[in-house]
Amino acid sequence: MLFIFTIVGLLFGLSIGVGIAAVITISAMKKSNDIGDSQGTLRDFDATIDILNSEDGLRKYIP
Amino acid sequence: MVYKCPNCGADLEYSVEQNKMVCRFCESSFEVSEMEEVRRKAQAMQQSQTKQQSQPIFSHQTQFSGSSDTFKDFFGQNYDPSQIGDYNTLLDRKDEKEAKIQARSKATLSMQIMKCTSCGGELAINGVESSTFCAYCGQATVVVDRVEDYLQPDYIIPFKIPKADAERIIRERMNDGFFIPKKFKNFQVEKLRGIYIPFWLMDLHYHDIQYYKYTVKQGKSTVTKYALREAQTDFKKLTTDASLKLNDTSSSRLEPFDMRQLKEFQAEYMSGYYADRFDLGIDEVKPAARSKAAELFDAGVKETVKHSGAKLVSKKPRVDFKDAQYAMLPAWFLTFKQDHQQYTILVNGQTGKMVGAFPFDKAKAIGVFVALAFVFSLIMVPIGVTLTNYMALDVGFDDRITYFYFVIVSIVDGFLWTSAVKLYMRMKRSISLTRDSDINEFVKERQSRS
Numbered sequence: 001m002l003f004i005f006t007i008v009g010l011l012f013g014l015s016i017g018v019g020i021a022a023v024i025t026i027s028a029m030k031k032s033n034d035i036g037d038s039q040g041t042l043r044d045f046d047a048t049i050d051i052l053n054s055e056d057g058l059r060k061y062i063p
Numbered sequence: 064m065v066y067k068c069p070n071c072g073a074d075l076e077y078s079v080e081q082n083k084m085v086c087r088f089c090e091s092s093f094e095v096s097e098m099e100e101v102r103r104k105a106q107a108m109q110q111s112q113t114k115q116q117s118q119p120i121f122s123h124q125t126q127f128s129g130s131s132d133t134f135k136d137f138f139g140q141n142y143d144p145s146q147i148g149d150y151n152t153l154l155d156r157k158d159e160k161e162a163k164i165q166a167r168s169k170a171t172l173s174m175q176i177m178k179c180t181s182c183g184g185e186l187a188i189n190g191v192e193s194s195t196f197c198a199y200c201g202q203a204t205v206v207v208d209r210v211e212d213y214l215q216p217d218y219i220i221p222f223k224i225p226k227a228d229a230e231r232i233i234r235e236r237m238n239d240g241f242f243i244p245k246k247f248k249n250f251q252v253e254k255l256r257g258i259y260i261p262f263w264l265m266d267l268h269y270h271d272i273q274y275y276k277y278t279v280k281q282g283k284s285t286v287t288k289y290a291l292r293e294a295q296t297d298f299k300k301l302t303t304d305a306s307l308k309l310n311d312t313s314s315s316r317l318e319p320f321d322m323r324q325l326k327e328f329q330a331e332y333m334s335g336y337y338a339d340r341f342d343l344g345i346d347e348v349k350p351a352a353r354s355k356a357a358e359l360f361d362a363g364v365k366e367t368v369k370h371s372g373a374k375l376v377s378k379k380p381r382v383d384f385k386d387a388q389y390a391m392l393p394a395w396f397l398t399f400k401q402d403h404q405q406y407t408i409l410v411n412g413q414t415g416k417m418v419g420a421f422p423f424d425k426a427k428a429i430g431v432f433v434a435l436a437f438v439f440s441l442i443m444v445p446i447g448v449t450l451t452n453y454m455a456l457d458v459g460f461d462d463r464i465t466y467f468y469f470v471i472v473s474i475v476d477g478f479l480w481t482s483a484v485k486l487y488m489r490m491k492r493s494i495s496l497t498r499d500s501d502i503n504e505f506v507k508e509r510q511s512r513s
Contacts, residue, residue, distance in 0.1 A: 001455070001456065002452065002456065005451050005452045005455040005456060006448050006451075006452060008451050008455075009444075009447040009448035009449070009450065009451030009452060010444055010447060010448055011447075012443075012447040012451060012472050012476070013440065013443040013444035013445070013446060013447025013448060014440050014443070014444055014447075015476050015480075016439075016443045016447065016472070016475060016476055016479065017436060017439035017440035017441075017442065017443035017444065018436045018439070018440060019476060019479030019480050019483065020435075020439045020443070020479060021432055021435035021436035021438075021439050021440075022432065022436075022479070022480070022483040023479055023482050023483045023486070024435055025428065025431050025432040025435055026483050026486045026487050026490070027486060028241070028242070028431065029242045029423050029428055029490065030486055030489070030490045032239075032240040032241045032242040032243060032423075033240055033242050033243055033420055033421045033422070033423050033490065033494075034420040034489075034490050034493040034494075035236055035237075035240070035417050035418065035419050035420065036316055036317075036409075036416055036417050036418035036419065037316065037418075037420070037489070037493055038316070048296065049294050049295070049296045049360065049363045049364060049367075050294060050295050050296065051292060051293070051294045051364075051367060052293045052294060052295060053272075053291060053292070053293035054290075054291065054292055054293075054367070055290065055291040056288070056290045056291075056370070057288050057290075058274075058288060058289040058290065058291060059288065059289070060289065061274040061276075061289040061291070061376070061377060
């Protein structure tokens with residue numbers, strides 16, 4: 001049993017370790033090579049949102 | 064229309080550096096606001112030259128009899144045309160307004176053959192070009208009938224970034240890219256063109272009733288709750304690409320433009336640059352404007368929902384289009400070829416924002432990935448082995464905490480790999496946009512300046 005769970009733990013550790021490495025590498029690649037990947041925001045259009053009605057904690061909603 | 068220098072008769076073009084119309088030949092410069100006066104002087108000069116040249120050939124003058132301000136009606140009575148009732152004027156104005164709406168709601172295009180006023184060469188102007196150059200002598204020309212009457216843009220943002228700066232921005236930004244291959248950094252410019260892109264600036268009222276779903280812990284159980292948000296906003300000058308050939312993703316990436324610098328349209332700003340008229344009318348861009356407004360609106364409303372993991376489950380948007388104005392916004396397009404592929408990089412002609420994506424240096428990418436994978440595996444493997452053995456053997460395989468441990472590790476693992484794949488796919492999509500053949504043709508299918 002110890003052997004099996006050691007292998008499972010090793011695979012978990014490897015998968016997460018390699019996954020973190022993949023995310024960091026691809027993020028860095030994207031930052032370096034994909035230039036200007038952003039769009040305008042609400043502020044660019046001089047618009048502010050007026051909240052007319054706001055309720056939280058409702059049990060139901062009417063679609 | 065060609066803007067001529069009143070001093071020497073050569074072409075005048077808009078200079079970004081001087082914010083003036085500058086003569087390419089004698090380097091005289093004129094304020095854009097003075098151009099009406101300059102145009103009159105140039106015309107007078109041209110007319111006197113023509114008169115001097117034509118005198119020996121044409122010796123007679125045609126004379127028209129009668130006064131130009133005498134009009135007769137059907138009964139032979141004189142009348143003053145300025146006395147025609149206001150009713151007709153009002154009707155004309157009403158028709159004019161409707162004609163303007165009709166002319167702008169849908170685009171009708173036709174190709175034109177133009178004759179260069181400088182060298183006499185014949186130019187085939189495609190259906191959308193409204194400012195170009197003569198392919199033979201390089202004279203800057205504005206196609207007047209595409210920027211007058213109802214087709215006249217309401218606003219323009221003149222170029223602020225000069226041509227040399229646009230290339231410098233691209234080279235500097237690419238040199239900073241660690242994963243960009245060296246051969247890309249040393250690209251040879253194929254075309255670098257300043258193009259005014261047509262946009263509709265939409266004013267619209269957006270109202271929506273939205274429900275968000277979220278979960279809260281109540282004791283030991285998890286309860287589903289909903290949040291209601293009824294909200295509204297008035298979008299002013301929401302930019303919507305009015306060019307069919309330039310895809311919406313590329314044009315929206317060029318944003319933001321600083322709308323405070325919008326100027327009343329003057330065709331002089333287009334002299335020396337390429338420009339297209341709209342080939343998507345107001346009616347045709349309304350769906351795109353609606354979805355852009357929805358995206359911005361939803362993101363804004365979601366910020367007011369403070370519950371973590373809240374998801375939008377229902378919405379009832381109501382959109383009222385109020386007005387649409389026609390504007391020309393500046394962009395530099397640089398094309399180059401690498402590994403038998405065409406690349407087109409865009410630079411916002413006002414702010415200098417660059418848009419473009421490139422393939423990565425494989426050796427560097429693999430090197431960084433292997434090094435990082437080694438380091439993180441070195442940290443995560445002992446943690447994984449120790450925790451798994453502790454949970455399964457010491458706490459007990461049947462225990463609920465062990466079950467949660469396995470579920471959470473699987474979720475974290477799945478999340479990491481999904482994020483990596485999503486990021487990679489997004490980068491691939493950006494690269495394909497830079498390689499897009501339509502945008503490449505959009506830049507290249509124009510009269511080259513000789």
